[in-house]
Amino acid sequence: MQTMNSIHQVIDVNMTLVYFIYGLVYFVFGLAIVLQQRALSNFRLARHLWLLAAFGIIHGTMEWGSVFIPLQSAYLSDSWIEFLLFLQKIAMAVSFAFLFQFAMTMLAPRILWIEDKKLIIRVFAPLWSFIVSFIGIVFLEGSASEHWIRYLLAFPAAALTAVALLLERRSIIGLPSSAARLNLTMTAIAFMAYAVVAGLVVPVNDLPGPLAWLHYENIFTTTSIPIQIYRAAVGLAMAFFIIRTLSIFDIELRNRVELTERSQALLEDRHRIARDLHDGVVQSIYAAGMQLEVATESMPPGTGEATSIVDRVKGQLNEVINDIRRYIFELDPAQAEKSALIVALKRLLDEFSSICTTETNLEISGEVVKLSQQHKQNIILITKECLANVAKHSLASRVDLRLDYLADGLQYVFTDNGVGINAENGSGSNDRIQGRGLNNMVARAGSMGSRLSVTSGVDGRGTVISMWVPYEEEAITEAVSGHVEPLA
Numbered sequence: 001m002q003t004m005n006s007i008h009q010v011i012d013v014n015m016t017l018v019y020f021i022y023g024l025v026y027f028v029f030g031l032a033i034v035l036q037q038r039a040l041s042n043f044r045l046a047r048h049l050w051l052l053a054a055f056g057i058i059h060g061t062m063e064w065g066s067v068f069i070p071l072q073s074a075y076l077s078d079s080w081i082e083f084l085l086f087l088q089k090i091a092m093a094v095s096f097a098f099l100f101q102f103a104m105t106m107l108a109p110r111i112l113w114i115e116d117k118k119l120i121i122r123v124f125a126p127l128w129s130f131i132v133s134f135i136g137i138v139f140l141e142g143s144a145s146e147h148w149i150r151y152l153l154a155f156p157a158a159a160l161t162a163v164a165l166l167l168e169r170r171s172i173i174g175l176p177s178s179a180a181r182l183n184l185t186m187t188a189i190a191f192m193a194y195a196v197v198a199g200l201v202v203p204v205n206d207l208p209g210p211l212a213w214l215h216y217e218n219i220f221t222t223t224s225i226p227i228q229i230y231r232a233a234v235g236l237a238m239a240f241f242i243i244r245t246l247s248i249f250d251i252e253l254r255n256r257v258e259l260t261e262r263s264q265a266l267l268e269d270r271h272r273i274a275r276d277l278h279d280g281v282v283q284s285i286y287a288a289g290m291q292l293e294v295a296t297e298s299m300p301p302g303t304g305e306a307t308s309i310v311d312r313v314k315g316q317l318n319e320v321i322n323d324i325r326r327y328i329f330e331l332d333p334a335q336a337e338k339s340a341l342i343v344a345l346k347r348l349l350d351e352f353s354s355i356c357t358t359e360t361n362l363e364i365s366g367e368v369v370k371l372s373q374q375h376k377q378n379i380i381l382i383t384k385e386c387l388a389n390v391a392k393h394s395l396a397s398r399v400d401l402r403l404d405y406l407a408d409g410l411q412y413v414f415t416d417n418g419v420g421i422n423a424e425n426g427s428g429s430n431d432r433i434q435g436r437g438l439n440n441m442v443a444r445a446g447s448m449g450s451r452l453s454v455t456s457g458v459d460g461r462g463t464v465i466s467m468w469v470p471y472e473e474e475a476i477t478e479a480v481s482g483h484v485e486p487l488a
Helices: 002-013 015-035 049-072 078-110 117-139 142-172 179-199 216-223 227-245 247-297 304-331 333-356 373-394 421-425 436-447
Strands: 359-366 398-405 409-416 453-456 463-470
Touching: 015 049, 015 227, 049 078, 078 117, 078 142, 117 142, 142 179, 179 227, 179 247, 216 227, 227 247, 247 304, 333 359, 333 373, 333 398, 373 398, 373 409, 373 436, 373 463, 421 453, 436 463
Parallel strands: 359 398
Antiparallel strands: 398 409, 409 463, 453 463
């Protein structure tokens, strides 16, 4: 009994040190999270860690008030001391409010039966924290105020945080190391223990049932250890395991670096293969075609069948060159990015020509400018509608599409040699463009800041559809790489 009393006396004498260590543990807990922030992380946990850091820093600072406020009692009036204690109570409520906000922010998206998850996060969580804190601070006094805040805010905040962290293990299942999941589990267990020692253990307790035993004096009398040491130990465990849990960010960073290195190596191989194809295979085929061209010119009269065979072979070589060009575009992302629109339009015209037996031609001039994906899609869809009108109405035998990349915009001109706009629409007016298809074309052009013009061709025959598409501010200008002319 005497030994027990001695232990109590030692602890009583050193309670100031206990409170200091207690506050230091939680302050370091929050500071360590701040230093481990990963704004660009793909883990949802990373985006909301600042709430957990705010809890630790504010709570640690609040506990330091138990050290420094008594020291000021010799220099400050009672009213000032009461004001400082009032601020300490506010800091305690605010720290638990941040913890509750973290718990609800992490937990709400996991609850499938909640439809409006943003309402829970943005309205319910802060409103609950405010109501509990306001009632506890303004309307309750003494230990009743702390009971109210710990029971209705600290306990649910810590318990829900533990549940949220356990559920969050699913997001790191794909990681090669199981240590991160174990650390996350241990962090959740530490928060569950904190829910008990910080949420259910209060200064004095008049409640009936098992909760009546959970108060400071009972804990100290039974175990000879003040509740502050238990809370500091739990906080130390929380800090230790949360810091080890944050190692998932290092794993994520290593995975990103490895992926980048592999992508860079693959990209370099693709560039090399594309360069070798262009400088080697394509040029060799082109030279073979030129030799066939020379051989055709030197053939004596009366060899029409042989000439026909040579022409067919030249056509096949042209197709091979076109195929290789497409492979080069696919292998070289930079070239493919700037030429994606041209390649898509060329394929569209080729498919139309093969189906409708209509001759098609695509001409490109100027330095190619990279357009946004939306602009590319609009231009392709406008071209599809133009070709559909040709197939349905114009009876054209030839279609020409010209893209002029000018200094400040793209000039688009689609021409056919069909019956013309008067025969198609019954009117030569450009102001009234009838038909849903043409109206869609006008709308798409308008979305790009352009105005579609539909006019008749020379001598009233054929149709000319044109528009000028201004470049976006972020457009990147790049020169067109070497162009290989057809063999024949």
